[in-house]
Amino acid sequence: MKVRLPMRDTPPPPFDxxxxxxxxxxxxxxxxxxxxxxxxxxxxxxxxxQWRVMANLGKFGAMSATEICRISHLEKTMVSRAVSQLERDGHLSRAPSPDDKRREVLSLTTEGRAVFAELGARGMAFQAELAQMLGAARMAELEAALRVLIAQNRAPEGED
Amino acid sequence: MKVRLPMRDTPPPPFDxxxxxxxxxxxxxxxxxxxxxxxxxxxxxxxxxQWRVMANLGKFGAMSATEICRISHLEKTMVSRAVSQLERDGHLSRAPSPDDKRREVLSLTTEGRAVFAELGARGMAFQAELAQMLGAARMAELEAALRVLIAQNRAPEGED
DNA sequence: TTGACATTGTTGCAATTGCAACCAATAACA
DNA sequence: TGTTATTGGTTGCAATTGCAACAATGTCAA
Incomplete structure (x- = not known):
């Protein structure tokens, strides 16, 4: 049986x-x-x-770059550039907002929606593979834990 | 009770x-x-x-840059630069390997070990906070799930 | 031994990133 | 109104990144 010996100090567990x-x-x-x-x-x-911008437009429909920033937590510079490239590649189109001449309403083109449909389907298939690695119960637990971490640790709107 | 109605096709669930x-x-x-x-x-x-390099040296003791690459899954360019900076800041020192003149054995200086001790302690305190957000059981589940994902999805040594 | 190939670590360079400055349009308000 | 602050979006520029090329050393078989 273990006996408590006198000791100077317990060595701290090392950081791993x-x-x-x-x-x-x-x-x-x-x-x-x-x-x-x-x-x-x-x-x-x-x-x-680009994929994230497309995924948000695909899910939510037309919206402005700033809204995408808020939703996706991406820098506005990156969104601006991603939008330009997606436009150049024919995946989305911009329309000036009628009530506010600063805003641009972004929406996927027909081709963009097609790409989103394909990638979305493959994404869901991919997610199914991941779910199979873990099992449904574990997967649900994992998702819940991640949402807790995100909610509790997310920097409050433009900190740092 | 739900009745199966004839329909052309079920709309696919949208990707989220x-x-x-x-x-x-x-x-x-x-x-x-x-x-x-x-x-x-x-x-x-x-x-x-830099922090990751230091953390690995702190845990495993002296080792070469290449070994750090393997352990930490960092690009060798980044490790090379991080090592230079850590050396410049007095956190680590390099010693030529006696048996292989290409290798350099890296080890934390006394000061580097002190920084590692401080950051390690704070890291463990931080981890304890995270654990409190989730609860011990959830935390353990989460860690297990993450290890499964890492093991099953890690690119097999320099793919892509 | 030599010559082909592998490995260790650094560096050149082009692409990506992100902060800040910027322009234009709008809102707030005296 | 006129003045100032705020917002949406782009761009300049410096820092970071990562791939490929490199020099130096090591390995191994012919």
Whole structure:
């Protein structure tokens, strides 16, 4: 049986990066996104930012760049450039807002919607694969935990 | 009771970026790392890569840059530069490997170990806060799920 | 031994990023 | 009104990134 011996001080447990949650999250994010990122990069010539802009327009319909910024938590510079490229590639079109001449209403073109439909379908298939790795219960738990972390740690609107 | 009506085709469920696991993981990673990143950036003038290099040297002791690359999954260019900066700032020192004149054995200086001890302690405190947000059970579940995703999705050594 | 190939770490360079400055349009308000 | 502040979006520029090329060293078989 264990006896409590007198000791000067307990050595502090060493920090282990490989068990540090932000690091694990980052590694999991990179690993899990890799295969899908390859699809929209190689097959559609899109960057991650372009894909996110398209995904938001695909889900929510027409909206302005600033709204996309708020929803997607992307820098407005990146959104501006992604929009230009998506427009150049015929995936979206801009329309001046009638009531506010500063705004531009962005919406997917027919071709953009087609690309979104394809990528969306493949995204859901991909997600199904991930769900299979974990099992449905674990997957749901994971999603819930991630939402807690996001809600509690998200920087409050333009901090830092 | 629901009756199966004849229909042309069921509308496919739309893709929702906000429920896409890679996206959620990325958002959770960014949100959860933000506060801690601020610490090593602002208080120690270190980048994320520098912190990771230091964390690995702190845990494993002396090792070469290439070994750090393998462990941390960082590009060798970034490691090379991070090492230069850490050396410039007195956090680590290089020693030529006696048996292989190409290699350099890297190790933290006394000062580097002190910084690692401080940051490590704060990292563990930070992790404890995160654990409190989720509860111990959820936290353990989360970690397990992340390890599964990493193991199953990690690109097999220099793919792409 | 030599010659082909692999490995370690650095650097050149082009592409990406992000902050700040900017322009134009609108809102707020004295 | 006129004046000032705010907002939507773009662009300049400096810093960061990452791939490819590189020099130096090491390995191994002919």
């Amino acid at each position: 990066l490989d068990a540090f949650l932000p690091y694990l999250l980052n590694q999991a994010a990179e690993a899990s996104s890799h295969a899908f990122a390859t699809i929209y990069r190689r097959e559609y010539g899109m960057t991650r930012t | 970026l906000d429920a896409f696991l890679p996206y959620l993981l990325n958002q959770a990673a960014e949100a959860s790392s933000h506060a801690f990143a601020t610490i090593y950036r602002r208080e120690y003038g270190m980048t994320r890569t």
